[in-house]
């Protein structure tokens with residue numbers, strides 16, 4: 001454990017830092033506060049795998065982080081230290097590309113540089129000079145002015161995770177990472193809306209909290225924010241009243257995290273400075289892995305026994321499936337661009353018992369028409385990828401976004417939607 005500096009020394013450091021930046025000193029992990037005039041790089045802090053600032057209890061570290069130990073992308077990140085869980089990233093769209101390149105803390109904020117000294121990322125300009133960078137025991141990384149007022153904080157800029165004592169306001173969202181080692185924005189979103197929390201992929205909804213078996217709707221009302229704490233996950237009204245809750249076994253610290261595979265998971269820690277989790281299965285949404293948009297790749301069919309292809313489709317070289325007849329499913333990129341919509345389209349049946357995740361939570365595009373009018377609607381719209389028609393309710397569902405995976409239809413519901421994928425011969 002690093003030794004704690006007495007308060008007077010901290011204040012002195014703050015003053016010195018603000019007045020005359022001290023040269024970089026590598027290696028030693030500071031506790032809670034850092035004064036301007038500080039430089040970090042992965043190389044300078046290689047002994048601590050990039051960690052340069054610890055919260056008072058040691059539960060959280062600010063790190064020049066290279067997920068997956070690759071050497072091309074380094075991020076200013078906050079990690080839950082005992083579990084090595086990354087809970088926040090500053091420069092997800094602009095990683096530092098060299099382990100020797102500098103992250104600077106100055107009176108104007110934090111900035112990251114390219115090896116050749118070009119600034120690739122920085123905090124916004126502030127009216128007041130920065131007096132300190134602080135990492136608290138909740139995992140909130142903040143820039144403070146000389147009166148300790150918060151100029152900027154990581155809790156206001158969530159990436160793919162939400163921590164206990166952090167709030168995700170209605171209208172805000174978590175965006176998944178592209179992969180386990182590339183933290184640029186991926187395709188999945190968790191949005192908090194005025195009524196619910198929803199997971200979407202390419203504009204298609206695949207889960208919503210109010211529909212989850214583990215959730216309880218406490219009262220109607222407008223959602224102001226989402227929060228997680230020792231007893232559960234909550235959507236709360238502006239007055240703090242619970243609108244929707246998911247009760248969870250007691251734990252001191254929780255991390256809600258939207259994975260790069262689209263899964264929303266809650267990690268629980270018995271205490272903030274341990275990696276020990278309480279003995280429970282944990283929360284995962286959607287609970288059915290086949291309800292993930294790309295559970296079996298594009299056009300793949302997810303079944304309880306694993307991935308397969310719909311009857312008239314065969315495994316393609318990339319994870320999913322492709323029509324066996326050699327036709328090409330239209331992709332979103334082949335649409336638009338002011339081109340001719342004259343190439344004749346054909347439809348390939350998915351056969352019976354094949355359902356699509358996006359139809360479970362969205363209302364039909366049109367009701368009351370017949371199957372040919374449903375198909376005509378899809379043919380006339382370039383961005384339509386295919387359609388599902390339910391004969392019993394005369395419901396027409398157009399697939400308006402990129403196509404994901406299919407799943408077995410829930411036979412108990414007596415639904416007989418038939419799906420057709422648009423293609424060009």
Ligand SMILES: *[C@@H]1O[C@H](CO)[C@@H](O)[C@H](O)[C@H]1NC(C)=O
Pocket residue numbers: 097114115116118
């Ligand atoms: C800095 O280096 C990067 C590659 O490391 C290069 O892409 C970029 O163009 C360089 N910028 C300048 C201003 O030289």
Ligand SMILES: *[C@@H]1O[C@H](CO)[C@@H](O)[C@H](O)[C@H]1NC(C)=O
Pocket residue numbers: 134136138140141142150153155165166167
């Ligand atoms: C974040 O941290 C700053 C400084 O530690 C603190 O003033 C602020 O209240 C924290 N914000 C939240 C939402 O906890």
Ligand SMILES: *[C@@H]1O[C@H](CO)[C@@H](O)[C@H](O)[C@H]1NC(C)=O
Pocket residue numbers: 007146147148
């Ligand atoms: C600023 O915060 C530090 C650490 O929490 C505290 O010790 C100090 O007294 C505060 N300074 C002012 C001017 O409030």
Ligand SMILES: *[C@@H]1O[C@H](CO)[C@@H](O)[C@H](O)[C@H]1NC(C)=O
Pocket residue numbers: 173189190191193198200
């Ligand atoms: C979720 O948020 C993103 C970013 O603001 C937005 O583009 C998208 O439309 C939102 N989706 C929903 C379902 O609210």
Ligand SMILES: *[C@@H]1O[C@H](CO)[C@@H](O)[C@H](O)[C@H]1NC(C)=O
Pocket residue numbers: 229230231232234236240242
């Ligand atoms: C968690 O938040 C809910 C809703 O605000 C509250 O009722 C509950 O007491 C909180 N639990 C803890 C352990 O703070």
Ligand SMILES: *[C@@H]1O[C@H](CO)[C@@H](O)[C@H](O)[C@H]1NC(C)=O
Pocket residue numbers: 057058273
């Ligand atoms: C964890 O924190 C508690 C107090 O919150 C402390 O007693 C304990 O020593 C800490 N454990 C470690 C491993 O730092």
Ligand SMILES: *[C@@H]1O[C@H](CO)[C@@H](O)[C@H](O)[C@H]1NC(C)=O
Pocket residue numbers: 338339340342
């Ligand atoms: C549209 O079709 C016409 C006639 O078939 C052809 O001459 C023209 O090049 C096409 N335009 C585009 C953008 O494909």
Ligand SMILES: *[C@@H]1O[C@H](CO)[C@@H](O)[C@H](O)[C@H]1NC(C)=O
Pocket residue numbers: 369370371372373
């Ligand atoms: C489908 O409905 C359209 C009008 O919406 C009608 O013209 C057409 O004849 C119907 N087709 C069948 C097969 O019933």
Ligand SMILES: *[C@@H]1O[C@H](CO)[C@@H](O)[C@H](O)[C@H]1NC(C)=O
Pocket residue numbers: 380381382383384400
């Ligand atoms: C095609 O479908 C998209 C997505 O639903 C919609 O936004 C657009 O207005 C439709 N275009 C036409 C011409 O109907």
